[in-house]
Amino acid sequence: MKLNFEVDGDDFLLAGEASSQVKKVLKQLGVASDIIRRIAIAMYEAEINMVLHANGGMVDVDISPEKIYIVFQDTGPGIEDIELAMQEGYSTASDKIRELGFGAGMGLPNMKRYSDDLKITSELGKGTKVEIIVYLNREGD
Amino acid sequence: MKLEEVKQILNAEVLVGEDRLDREVLLACGSDLMSDVLAFVKEKVLLLTGLTNPQVIRTAEMMDIKAIVFVRGKQPDPETIQLAEKKNIVILKTKYPLYIACGLLYSNGLTGDEKKQEEGYEVKF
Ligand SMILES: Nc1ncnc2c1ncn2[C@@H]1O[C@H](COP(=O)(O)OP(=O)(O)OP(=O)(O)O)[C@@H](O)[C@H]1O
Ligand SMILES: [Mg+2]
Numbered sequence: 001m002k003l004n005f006e007v008d009g010d011d012f013l014l015a016g017e018a019s020s021q022v023k024k025v026l027k028q029l030g031v032a033s034d035i036i037r038r039i040a041i042a043m044y045e046a047e048i049n050m051v052l053h054a055n056g057g058m059v060d061v062d063i064s065p066e067k068i069y070i071v072f073q074d075t076g077p078g079i080e081d082i083e084l085a086m087q088e089g090y091s092t093a094s095d096k097i098r099e100l101g102f103g104a105g106m107g108l109p110n111m112k113r114y115s116d117d118l119k120i121t122s123e124l125g126k127g128t129k130v131e132i133i134v135y136l137n138r139e140g141d
Numbered sequence: 142m143k144l145e146e147v148k149q150i151l152n153a154e155v156l157v158g159e160d161r162l163d164r165e166v167l168l169a170c171g172s173d174l175m176s177d178v179l180a181f182v183k184e185k186v187l188l189l190t191g192l193t194n195p196q197v198i199r200t201a202e203m204m205d206i207k208a209i210v211f212v213r214g215k216q217p218d219p220e221t222i223q224l225a226e227k228k229n230i231v232i233l234k235t236k237y238p239l240y241i242a243c244g245l246l247y248s249n250g251l252t253g254d255e256k257k258q259e260e261g262y263e264v265k266f
Contacts, residue, residue, distance in 0.1 A: 016199035106176035
């Protein structure tokens with residue numbers, strides 16, 4: 001099953017709606033709740049990053065019986081040093097973002113923690129692509 | 142602990158979900174950082190926070206958190222209330238600051254399984 005979403009970079013209220021939709025679909029498909037939660041968190045972090053750091057973008061979701069594959073593509077400023085950005089606590093978030101409860105530098109580490117595979121490719125000035133894979137039928141590990 | 146009891150301990154006002162106070166919470170988490178909540182929280186947790194923007198509700202939704210307490214008497218934005226209604230999340234509001242609200246709940250028995258929290262994580266998926 002394929003789903004795609006456009007994430008509006010100017011609408012903070014709507015940020016998270018794509019993740020919410022996917023969560024609903026996975027529930028309908030009968031995926032185990034701990035796996036759904038891992039996917040929802042990883043997805044939400046990526047979606048929020050897209051809105052806060054890259055002014056929105058596109059999300060493509062591919063659900064098969066064995067896995068979910070999610071691609072976030074934005075045309076934002078890009079990430080200069082991905083390894084550095086992956087470190088817990090690293091954040092370039094503005095005061096405005098911090099006032100909203102984000103900017104702890106935990107989003108990318110969370111995505112890594114909760115996904116089975118995380119791949120980030122980025123080019124400065126062009127944008128960032130985040131790919132997440134979570135396997136669906138490994139119960140309770 | 143039932144939400145009804147949380148309401149009494151915190152002398153709280155119910156903003157959303159007056160009819161759903163029979164929900165049970167096992168542990169509480171006090172934080173103003175949503176990514177920390179997303180990193181460390183487990184199921185059936187009550188979230189206490191000084192933040193009142195709609196993304197608090199989104200965060201709760203992703204985590205399957207069923208109830209939130211807004212501390213320091215802060216009134217959430219109307220968008221936040223609407224979203225909580227839509228997502229079926231109970232909202233309470235208390236005058237106590239975060240530290241005291243957490244302390245009151247803890248000392249009244251909302252401690253979770255303390256052994257599991259020693260490493261700082263409440264659970265690992
Ligand atoms: N899509 C993106 N486009 C551009 N920069 C990004 C993107 N995603 C992440 N970054 C950069 O990587 C840093 C770390 O991201 P991460 O999600 O870990 O933390 P954060 O978003 O700053 O804070 P938190 O996620 O804890 O709220 C960000 O501060 C930002 O500089
Ligand atoms: Mg982030």
